[in-house]
Structures are given as C-alpha cells and as structure tokens.
Amino acid sequence: MLVHPQFDPIAVKIGPxxxxxxxxxxxIAFGLFLWLAxxxxxxxxxxxxxxxxxxxxDVLFYGVLGVVLGGRLGYCFFxxxxxxxxxxxxxxxxxxxxxxxxxGLLGVLLGLWLFGRKRGRSFFEVSDLIAPCVPLGIMAVRLxxxxxxxxxxxxxxxxxxxxxxxxxxxxxxIARHPSQxxxxxxxxxxxFIVLWLYAxxxxxxxxxxxxxxxxxxVLRFVAEYFREPDDFLGLRxxxxxxGQWLSLPMILAGxxxxxxATRRNQRxx
Numbered sequence: 631m632l633v634h635p636q637f638d639p640i641a642v643k644i645g646p647x648x649x650x651x652x653x654x655x656x657x658i659a660f661g662l663f664l665w666l667a668x669x670x671x672x673x674x675x676x677x678x679x680x681x682x683x684x685x686x687x688d689v690l691f692y693g694v695l696g697v698v699l700g701g702r703l704g705y706c707f708f709x710x711x712x713x714x715x716x717x718x719x720x721x722x723x724x725x726x727x728x729x730x731x732x733x734g735l736l737g738v739l740l741g742l743w744l745f746g747r748k749r750g751r752s753f754f755e756v757s758d759l760i761a762p763c764v765p766l767g768i769m770a771v772r773l774x775x776x777x778x779x780x781x782x783x784x785x786x787x788x789x790x791x792x793x794x795x796x797x798x799x800x801x802x803x804i805a806r807h808p809s810q811x812x813x814x815x816x817x818x819x820x821x822f823i824v825l826w827l828y829a830x831x832x833x834x835x836x837x838x839x840x841x842x843x844x845x846x847x848v849l850r851f852v853a854e855y856f857r858e859p860d861d862f863l864g865l866r867x868x869x870x871x872x873g874q875w876l877s878l879p880m881i882l883a884g885x886x887x888x889x890x891a892t893r894r895n896q897r898x899x
Contacts, residue, residue: 631793631805637777655774659767663690666763675832676759685749689760692745696737704733709860709872731768731850732876754836754891761842762825768846769818776810783807783856799858809857816849836891843884847877 642649664686671681705728706714706721714721739757746756775781782796786807793805824845829838851874859871866875 631788631790631795633795634779634782634797634808636779636797639778651777652771652774655770655777658770660690660694662766662770663693663760663763666766667760670759670763670829673830679755681759689742689745689756692741693738693760696739696741697734698737700737700740701729701731701734704730704736708733708876709863730876732873732880735880752835754839754887757842758829758833758835758838761838762822762829764842765818765822765825765846769814769822772810772814772818776808776814781810782858783809783812784858786856806858807856809853812856813850813853816853817846821845821849834891834895836887836894840884840886840888840891843880843887845884847880847884850874851877851881 637651639650639652640648641651641654667686667689668683670676671683671686702721708730709728739753742756742760743753745751746753749756779796779798782794782799783806785804786793788805790805790807792808794808795803796806799806821842825838825842828841854871854873854877857871857873859865863872865871
C-alpha cells in the first residue's frame with residue numbers, strides 16, 4: 631500500500647509571509663472559472679443576449695464573497711453549531727481551517743441572486759451560465775485537500791493498489807481510500823465533462839442548473855461512502871454522513887428545478 635507523500639503545505643515562504651498550497655488551489659479555481667466563463671459568454675446563445683467578459687469578472691466577485699462567507703458559516707453551523715455559538719469570535723478565524731461546500735454553495739446562490747437583480751437578469755439565467763465553469767474549481771480544491779493530507783477516506787482493503795496510509799490520521803497506519811482524489815475525479819472532472827457537453831447547446835432556462843445540482847449531489851453522496859466521517863459527528867441517521875444528508879436536498883432540488891424548467895419550456899406560448 632502507498633503512504634501519503636506528506637507534502638509541505640507551504641508552497642512559498644518569504645520572511646513572515648507564507649503562501650499555502652491550499653490557498654493556491656483556490657486561486658487556480660478562480661482562474662479556471664474566469665477562463666471557462668470567458669469562453670461561455672462568447673457562445674452564440676449567450677452573446678446574443680448581451681453577456682460580456684465584464685459580466686464574468688463581476689459575477690466572480692459576488693461568487694468569491696459567497697464561497698468564503700458561505701463556506702465558513704456553513705462549516706460553523708452545519709458541523710459545529712454548539713461550539714461556535716459559544717465561541718462566536720472564532721468564526722472569523724478562517725486560517726485555522728473549516729470550510730463547507732454546501733455552505734459555500736448557498737453563499738454563491740445568494741451572490742448570483744444579488745448579481746442578477748442588479749443586472750436585470752433572472753437567477754437561473756445567471757446560474758445556467760456559470761454552472762459548467764464550477765466543477766474544475768472543485769477539482770482543484772480537492773487536490774488541495776490531498777496535498778494537505780486532510781479529509782482522508784475510510785479504511786480500505788490493504789490489497790487495494792491505491793490504498794494509502796495518512797500519517798496525519800494517527801491511526802497506527804491503517805490503509806485508507808484517498809477519497810480526496812475520488813472527489814476530485816467525480817465532483818470535479820466527471821461533472822465538468824457532463825455539464826460542459828450538455829451546456830454546449832441551448833437549453834431551457836434552469837435545466838443546466840438542475841443538472842449541476844443533481845450531478846454534484848449524487849456524486850458527493852456516493853463519494854461519502856469512501857470518505858471518513860468527521861470524528862466529532864460520526865455517522866448520522868441511516869448510517870449516512872453529514873455530507874450525505876446535506877447532499878440529499880441538493881439532489882431533490884436539482885430534480886425539481888430540472889422538471890420545472892422542462893415543463894415551462896414545453897408550455898404553449
């Protein structure tokens with residue numbers, strides 16, 4: 631079995647200034663978003679309704695705020711509400727770690743709504759534009775989790791060729807699934823390919839957003855079977871992890887949005 635390479639989490643250090651790989655993966659995620667969204671706005675179906683590169687830059691600003699604020703608040707109140715309600719100042723200590731994708735998603739959705747309201751565009755018009763641009767950023771951040779040796783997987787058969795020991799787990803050398811890489815491949819690369827191909831043709835407003843939510847929810851739900859549950863939470867009802875319970879509403883909401891968008895498109899004018 632393999633052993634985690636134990637990468638130095640600090641990529642560059644100049645005096646007291648330290649740049650962490652995890653922060654770099656976020657910058658890569660934002661850069662990928664700009665590149666992909668720039669390509670999206672040049673597609674005929676988007677250029678025809680006035681989307682521009684300036685819109686991409688502006689929506690990224692709203693998205694970054696949503697990711698950071700929503701991700702942090704989501705972690706604090708989805709995963710450790712009792713602790714943070716008693717230690718409110720520590721919510722601001724983001725350098726100590728703790729971000730939630732589901733919280734970040736809620737923050738981004740709010741940011742997209744605010745952007746759309748300011749520009750006179752519907753929420754789903756905005757979300758359909760950017761949804762295919764998100765998964766590669768998710769992949770980059772999951773690779774950052776792997777570099778840090780965090781969010782490791784559940785115990786795996788020792789004869790699994792890619793089973794890996796994570797010394798940070800302090801578990802005596804148990805072979806585990808490298809679930810960060812599973813998530814990078816599933817919620818990142820696979821979801822990107824599906825969404826990018828699906829979104830190349832004009833779709834009814836809301837359909838692309840629905841596919842994103844269903845796709846991410848399903849892939850995250852499956853990946854959680856290989857990811858070690860948070861030690862302070864363990865497994866919840868039905869032996870599902872907190873991540874699975876948070877993914878279930880995403881799947882249901884995505885299915886409802888897709889069905890609504892499809893029916894609305896088929897309604898006679």
